[in-house]
Amino acid sequence: MTADVQTAPSADGGLRLRELKKRFADVEAVRGVDLDLPSGKLVSFLGPSGCGKTTLLRMIAGLERPTEGRIFLGGEDITDRPAHRRDIGMVFQTLALFPHLSVAGNIGYAMRIRGVAKEQIRRRVEELLGLVSLEGLGDRRVSQLSGGQRQRVATARALALEPRLFLLDEPLSALDANLREQLQVELRLLQQKLGITTIMVTHDQREAMTMSDLVVVMRDGRVEQVGEALDVYRRPATAFVARFVGSSNLLRGTAVASDRLRLGDHDVRVGGTALTVGAEVTVSLRPEEAHLRLDERAADGDNVLSGTVVFMRDLGELFECYVDVGLGDPVIVAGSPRERIDVRPGDRTSVAFAPDACVVVEEPS
Amino acid sequence: MSERSTPDARGWGVLAYPVAMLAVFFLGPFLIMLATSFYHRIPGGFYEPAFELDNWKRLGSDLFVDRAMFSIRVSLLAGIVGIVVAFPFTYFLTSMRRRWQVTLLVVVLSALSLSEVIIGFTWSVILGRAAGISNILVWLGLMDESEAYAPGFWAVLLGLVAIAFPYCVLAIYPSLSRLDREVTEAAQTLGASPWRTFWTVVVPVTRPTIVAGFLLVFVFTLGSYLISAILGRPEHWTLSVFISDQASFNANVPFAAAMALFLTVVSLVIVAIVLWFERRATARARGN
Numbered sequence: 074m075t076a077d078v079q080t081a082p083s084a085d086g087g088l089r090l091r092e093l094k095k096r097f098a099d100v101e102a103v104r105g106v107d108l109d110l111p112s113g114k115l116v117s118f119l120g121p122s123g124c125g126k127t128t129l130l131r132m133i134a135g136l137e138r139p140t141e142g143r144i145f146l147g148g149e150d151i152t153d154r155p156a157h158r159r160d161i162g163m164v165f166q167t168l169a170l171f172p173h174l175s176v177a178g179n180i181g182y183a184m185r186i187r188g189v190a191k192e193q194i195r196r197r198v199e200e201l202l203g204l205v206s207l208e209g210l211g212d213r214r215v216s217q218l219s220g221g222q223r224q225r226v227a228t229a230r231a232l233a234l235e236p237r238l239f240l241l242d243e244p245l246s247a248l249d250a251n252l253r254e255q256l257q258v259e260l261r262l263l264q265q266k267l268g269i270t271t272i273m274v275t276h277d278q279r280e281a282m283t284m285s286d287l288v289v290v291m292r293d294g295r296v297e298q299v300g301e302a303l304d305v306y307r308r309p310a311t312a313f314v315a316r317f318v319g320s321s322n323l324l325r326g327t328a329v330a331s332d333r334l335r336l337g338d339h340d341v342r343v344g345g346t347a348l349t350v351g352a353e354v355t356v357s358l359r360p361e362e363a364h365l366r367l368d369e370r371a372a373d374g375d376n377v378l379s380g381t382v383v384f385m386r387d388l389g390e391l392f393e394c395y396v397d398v399g400l401g402d403p404v405i406v407a408g409s410p411r412e413r414i415d416v417r418p419g420d421r422t423s424v425a426f427a428p429d430a431c432v433v434v435e436e437p438s
Numbered sequence: 439m440s441e442r443s444t445p446d447a448r449g450w451g452v453l454a455y456p457v458a459m460l461a462v463f464f465l466g467p468f469l470i471m472l473a474t475s476f477y478h479r480i481p482g483g484f485y486e487p488a489f490e491l492d493n494w495k496r497l498g499s500d501l502f503v504d505r506a507m508f509s510i511r512v513s514l515l516a517g518i519v520g521i522v523v524a525f526p527f528t529y530f531l532t533s534m535r536r537r538w539q540v541t542l543l544v545v546v547l548s549a550l551s552l553s554e555v556i557i558g559f560t561w562s563v564i565l566g567r568a569a570g571i572s573n574i575l576v577w578l579g580l581m582d583e584s585e586a587y588a589p590g591f592w593a594v595l596l597g598l599v600a601i602a603f604p605y606c607v608l609a610i611y612p613s614l615s616r617l618d619r620e621v622t623e624a625a626q627t628l629g630a631s632p633w634r635t636f637w638t639v640v641v642p643v644t645r646p647t648i649v650a651g652f653l654l655v656f657v658f659t660l661g662s663y664l665i666s667a668i669l670g671r672p673e674h675w676t677l678s679v680f681i682s683d684q685a686s687f688n689a690n691v692p693f694a695a696a697m698a699l700f701l702t703v704v705s706l707v708i709v710a711i712v713l714w715f716e717r718r719a720t721a722r723a724r725g726n
Contacts, residue, residue: 134627135626135627136623136626136627155626155631156623156626156627157626157627157628157629157630157631157632157635158629159627161627162627162628163623163624163627165620165623165624166620167618167620169618169620169621169623169624170621170624171621171624171625171639171643172621172643173639173642173643173645173720182625182628182630182638183628183629186628186629186630186634186638187629230624230628231627231628233628234628234629240627
């Protein structure tokens with residue numbers, strides 16, 4: 074599907090990808106991507122491993138040559154320009170710091186390559202060390218740093234020459250969960266402060282939602298959906314997006330009216346989209362949009378599915394309850410501990426949700 | 439730094455094995471040579487135990503000094519040429535697909551099964567007048583008359599590099615194949631052309647290996663005598679040829695022993711000097 078983003082003024086410094094394809098020996102990694110990405114924003118390529126997101130990023134960086142298609146940066150065709158003349162900064166998954174250089178040597182590398190005067194390099198390195206909160210560590214060896222510090226060095230090194238594009242390939246994957254969340258916020262704040270056009274590859278939807286202005290969900294070498302992070306979460310366009318971005322209950326049924334869906338023995342009302350009577354329809358229901366009820370009385374026209382509790386888990390910050398309502402897969406209900414009601418596996422219960430919580434999604438058959 | 443306590447009984451047992459091997463294969467022969475170097479030679483006969491410095495004094499002779507200097511020079515040169523040839527080869531090798539890498543490595547390694555004699559004579563044929571490559575040049579009309587490139591200095595150097603090449607590749611390969619591809623890519627995204635990436639990242643990161651490979655070739659070719667005997671004129675004969683001459687033709691084993699020990703000590707000194715420079719360079723780069 075084409076992905077025209079209304080929020081993107083593509084004429085300025087933005088990045089445009091046209092019909093981009095990449096074939097390796099016998100694998101088609103990227104199968105035709107058209108994207109207009111706005112300047113000054115952070116865009117995430119989100120998808121499972123093998124979806125082509127890293128290959129796409131590497132083509133933008135100039136590290137991989139597209140089999141077909143063009144890449145434009147600020148209106149200029151950069152498809153045939155080698156990586157070292159693209160004016161980009163990139164943070165690699167392995168960070169790829171130079172082991173033979175100190176922290177300052179790493180950060181100053183791009184400037185040394187361009188023959189910047191020593192004194193000027195020294196001052197800029199100091200400035201960058203301050204930017205990433207590593208003051209006074211310039212003389213350290215890379216091997217003496219912690220994971221988080223290395224990540225910051227890689228960031229400072231990539232930003233040294235104020236590149237036109239800042240590329241991040243799973244930049245935090247080497248870090249443990251707590252540090253990762255902290256650095257997600259730091260990186261996002263840094264990006265906003267510098268207003269630099271940034272593309273990040275990630276397979277972590279929380280990371281994408283924390284950091285991005287725009288999320289590009291990818292699957293099998295194609296773009297599945299483009300939109301603002303929360304929009305993509307709230308209104309997934311396809312069953313794949315609904316499942317991959319957060320978790321989702323996918324309910325399949327037949328439309329019996331423009332706002333009614335027949336699900337097994339149940340009838341549910343669907344808000345928003347007008348349905349074609351007789352059509353097979355899949356709707357996505359987020360677990361947190363569903364609520365447990367002890368009886369079948371629904372409030373304010375909510376949908377109610379009754380069934381049996383099959384599994385219950387309490388994660389402290391939230392609970393999850395799996396309810397078999399006779400539709401094959403159980404419906405998952407999630408909520409804060411406050412909303413929890415006392416049911417156990419085997420108990421009868423009801424699942425209630427608003428018509429608006431049902432989002433019709435495309436499902437390729 | 440890890441704390442090391444004094445080894446217990448089991449620790450000593452573990453230590454005993456390498457010590458025994460060193461004693462059998464290195465220390466024993468070394469001490470026998472050392473003793474022999476002070477023995478008295480009986481002209482026209484063998485030698486008898488004694489303690490005299492005559493053999494060591496002869497090391498000061500012009501001929502010996504000349505041969506020793508030549509040997510060291512030619513081995514240093516072979517080390518440099520070996521690295522210059524083998525490093526790019528290995529660099530390209532490691533950027534190939536796995537299957538090709540293995541195939542080529544097997545080919546390179548199989549060259550190790552050829553003896554120095556075979557390699558030496560093969561090159562002397564290739565470089566000779568009768569059946570050598572200059573005949574091809576004549577046939578192509580590039581030359582009027584076939585020429586002999588061997589024996590000669592360049593033939594010796596070529597031969598030494600040829601026998602040292604597989605060792606050189608073997609010494610460099612592990613560190614180049616471990617070199618993270620993303621590190622060289624990072625250099626490119628930071629504005630370094632492939633050429634500059636090679637010089638500012640690949641070479642400095644693998645420098646310890648380059649030095650190790652160089653030393654390996656140096657020490658290895660210093661001990662080679664067949665190549666220079668086959669491919670060189672008498673003025674290109676290395677000290678090793680001289681030593682084997684003394685030992686087998688002149689039956690002057692004590693003098694040969696003194697020369698061999700001298701050669702060992704000189705190569706150790708050169709290895710130590712090179713390693714010292716290497717350490718200093720590494721320390722300086724890290725401080726930068």
